[in-house]
């Protein structure tokens with residue numbers, strides 16, 4: 628029987644004010660302080676996609692965080708001061724003249740453990756007109772366990788999640804700004820990624836509205852058997868769940884999907 632490896636998670640399902648990074652930084656700092664007051668204290672905190680600017684794409688060149696410096700300073704300092712891992716949602720960050728949609732993650736000592744820029748840009752929200760796509764996978768180690776990161780629209784690409792799982796990921800983080808009317812797609816795709824890869828999926832979606840677009844939250848933690856451990860509604864909230872990463876090993880032993888694959892046929 629394997630030992631358990633528990634992690635307490637906090638998902639900050641926040642509203643985002645479009646085009647106002649100062650307000651969003653202030654709001655996030657307040658919610659981070661609230662998240663670490665929970666009993667049990669979280670081991671990992673996660674938040675949504677593009678939380679610094681929202682989809683202010685026509686002004687994104689001016690608003691994006693240059694080299695992610697402001698974001699990295701806040702998240703690294705907070706992680707170290709509170710001895711907590713942070714999977715920092717994603718931000719609009721500017722590298723030279725290019726704006727990307729990037730996750731920065733930090734360990735309990737405040738050291739950067741991951742940087743992943745969204746690979747698949749979402750045309751329905753004009754991302755491809757204003758953003759550049761990343762060209763690296765979101766692979767990293769969290770508390771000695773392999774983990775993966777994808778951003779929002781990326782979850783429509785099962786090959787990407789499978790690649791991360793084949794590389795050993797036991798937990799997949801998914802920050803998002805996923806709006807109505809596609810709640811059914813959001814829930815089904817996240818559950819499929821968890822069940823088919825027999826891994827934890829930790830998704831954090833924003834709430835609130837931007838113009839005529841309304842974001843539904845429904846952040847979820849899904850276990851490797853496909854059970855939903857926690858799910859938000861449409862209001863701002865900090866969601867908590869405790870996971871046991873050894874459950875991935877148990878589920879993979881019960882139905883050995885990874886041993887039964889026959890990739891030479893497909």
Ligand SMILES: NC(=O)CCC(=O)C(=O)O
Nearest residue numbers: 749779780804805806809
């Ligand atoms: N921000 C996004 O990538 C949104 C993706 C989305 O809404 C979808 O349906 O896919």
